[in-house]
Amino acid sequence: MTILDGKQTSQNIQSEIAAEVEQIKARGEKIPHLAAILVGTDGASQTYVGSKVKACARVGFESTLITLEADCTEAELLAEVDKLNTNDEIDGFIVQLPLPNHIDEQKVIEAVNPLKDVDGFHPSNVGKMALNLPCFLPATPYGILQLLERYKVETEGKHCVVIGRSHIVGSPMSILMARNSYPGNCTVTLTHSRTRNLSEITREADILVVALGKAEFLKADMIKDGAVVVDVGITRVDDPSKERGYRIAGDVDYEQVAPKCSFITPVPGGVGPMTIASLLMNTLQAAKGKVAVHG
Ligand code: NAP
Numbered sequence: 327m328t329i330l331d332g333k334q335t336s337q338n339i340q341s342e343i344a345a346e347v348e349q350i351k352a353r354g355e356k357i358p359h360l361a362a363i364l365v366g367t368d369g370a371s372q373t374y375v376g377s378k379v380k381a382c383a384r385v386g387f388e389s390t391l392i393t394l395e396a397d398c399t400e401a402e403l404l405a406e407v408d409k410l411n412t413n414d415e416i417d418g419f420i421v422q423l424p425l426p427n428h429i430d431e432q433k434v435i436e437a438v439n440p441l442k443d444v445d446g447f448h449p450s451n452v453g454k455m456a457l458n459l460p461c462f463l464p465a466t467p468y469g470i471l472q473l474l475e476r477y478k479v480e481t482e483g484k485h486c487v488v489i490g491r492s493h494i495v496g497s498p499m500s501i502l503m504a505r506n507s508y509p510g511n512c513t514v515t516l517t518h519s520r521t522r523n524l525s526e527i528t529r530e531a532d533i534l535v536v537a538l539g540k541a542e543f544l545k546a547d548m549i550k551d552g553a554v555v556v557d558v559g560i561t562r563v564d565d566p567s568k569e570r571g572y573r574i575a576g577d578v579d580y581e582q583v584a585p586k587c588s589f590i591t592p593v594p595g596g597v598g599p600m601t602i603a604s605l606l607m608n609t610l611q612a613a614k615g616k617v618a619v620h621g
Pocket residue numbers: 466489490491492493494495496517518519520521524537538539540558559560561597598599601
């Protein structure tokens with residue numbers, strides 16, 4: 327069993343990006359610049375945005391954090407989006423989700439200039455992804471592809487089962503694994519909460535991408551020997567033995583499942599760190615003025 331080490335792989339990618347930024351500096355060209363808009367004071371969102379800003383500093387990118395009050399209006403947020411769309415200093419930006427209920431998330435996503443949409447959430451980028459055209463891939467699926475590629479995990483002709491159909495993870499993952507490229511060329515089954523006989527389907531999987539947000543959901547009797555298991559889940563589980571009172575759990579019962587796998591991602595240290603690496607990769611592409619061709 328091989329651990330797909332997202333922490334190490336993310337560090338490797340960040341070192342590669344840092345080296346490229348050094349070259350950009352040496353040539354006297356513009357330093358890549360990522361901006362983030364954070365609305366409100368949700369703890370998890372603040373942590374995510376904070377780690378994105380820190381990652382920018384590590385690789386030598388410029389970064390700008392714009393914070394808005396939780397009760398800001400949709401119009402105020404859209405005005406900030408517009409400023410970033412037209413600010414030539416900013417190569418790419420993200421609006422940290424989720425947004426407060428009174429703001430229409432889809433409207434905000436669609437307001438972002440697709441050429442600066444380094445989260446890959448704009449319908450234009452989603453459509454291009456489906457057509458296998460150059461685009462920004464959503465960060466988490468892009469990170470998973472990077473992990474599979476860097477560990478040379480075979481995907482061609484394999485049966486890939488994805489659990490979860492969210493717009494940010496499961497659905498794009500199913501599209502990407504079915505593409506005629508590497509990683510890809512899988513026969514894909516996309517499952518969700520209405521799927522019947524889920525265990526029968528997961529036991530048929532050569533590659534399983536588990537993204538439903540239920541701690542330790544996937545058990546050993548739900549997979550076949552030698553499966554590749556990618557665990558996307560991040561759930562806080564109460565744990566009085568920890569100083570902070572909780573631990574982070576994935577969607578996979580790692581202790582039980584890992585011995586049966588050929589490859590598996592741990593939580594933490596698997597998919598999570600790769601998501602940040604992908605955002606930086608997208609920002610570098612945006613700064614170079616061209617969106618990446620994937621596959
Ligand atoms: P989400 O939007 O909540 O979607 C969950 C999906 O799982 C839905 O499609 C749902 O089906 C499906 N589902 C729920 N219960 C199920 C069941 N019993 N059997 C089969 N499918 C079931 O989740 P998400 O945003 O994709 O996130 C999933 C997990 O990944 C969360 O723990 C999240 O924190 C984590 N995450 C991690 C990263 C990272 O960087 N590592 C990034 C994003 C998300 P329906 O569509 O039918 O409701």
